[in-house]
Amino acid sequence: MRSRPWKVIAIGAIVVALLAIGAAIGARNDSDSNSATNSRSAEGAQQLADLARRGDNDPFAIGDVDAPIVIIEYADFTCPYCSAFAVETFPTLFEKYIEPGHVRLEWRDTPILTEHSENTAIAGRTAAEQDLFWEFYHRMFEHTLAGSKDYSRDTLIGVAGKVNGMDIDEFTASLDAPALADAVRREGAESQSLGVTAVPTFIVGNEVLQGAQPIYVFEQILDEQLGEDN
Template identity: 45%
Template sequence: MAQNQPEAGTVVSPSASASAAEPEPGAGESAAPQLSQLARRDPADTAAKGAVDAPLVIIEYADFRCAYCAVFTNEVLPTVLTDYVESGLVRIEWRDAPVLGATSPDAAIAAHAAGAQGLFWEYNAALFATSPTSKTNWDSEALLAIASSIPELDVKAFTDALDDPAHAQRVAREAQESTRIGVASTPTFVVGNTAVRGAQPLAVFREVIAQELAAVGH
């Protein structure tokens, strides 16, 4: 996977389906499956937010050292949550795409350790509020400081959960998935059957969400 990010201001046509992000057909398959089939809709997924049966799923492939991922989280995600997730129209599923260096997986593991307490998204928000960059070093001290900033989080349980192999296995599995489907930069989004690359403005997400909801009769 190329370890690059889109330039600020890059615009992706919301009507363009991203063939580069579609899985390659396997033996006996005549065509790649639709992007929407990447959605898991797992009610036990602590890194997902929204109704399991929401008509539309947005999948975010991201890295916790990615400045553009932080832009999306800080500037766009709050409105998406308020206007679409809380209304039951959209479900958001996070996928780890740790492409920017050695401590990217460590930050992802820490987020899932918080997720063991149902606080993945709180940790996600607290981490991205620090405006990380590809040069940010998410060492254990920094990750613990993020945990300590979340009032609801049990820091002792969080610290113990960092050693749970299930979290490292999940991060590794999702890194492989993002490589397999051709995610070449972060953030990359799969909105229904449309891929959106980069920290696009809210208006782009509104347009894509509207077209994808219309496609499923909403």
């Protein structure tokens, strides 16, 4: 197996975290070929695949529910690297893989960076209640990529106002919904329980990728996995 120049988190370590036996996520060694490691990696790949929800009408997912590959994005709206992915990489990923039905993208709240992380995640869920999560996602990350540190309530409402079709009165009222805050905290805790301690982190089919990687990195992984499915 050829080595890759980007940072990939160990599949086996994610599985260990999932099985709650306390190992930390480490760097994957592509040259390890012993049978025990291969077996653990195969088990890890299946565990990663099982994290996909594939729910019908999930407002936090985009793409065919039966797509061969699911990418899970663990991210924080206040993260500049997450915003780089959303603004610079997502459009090509959507055009080449999501829209044709090859890939489904699922979002997971991982509000771990700043004092504003939780409020912005709640705002995302507020937009999702109007089935406008992905439209808000792009507007919110454009705001972050521009370098703004302002995530006040008025600013979040202003970002939502840029989304076509958003009912701002409904959006504003939902920002205070305890159920949405509880949902953000639950999913954030779940993300961290899997060993996700940095954002963005992506589960790309049966691999784990960290950081705002350029599109060619996603292309190589996806093309390999899609080829294996054929």
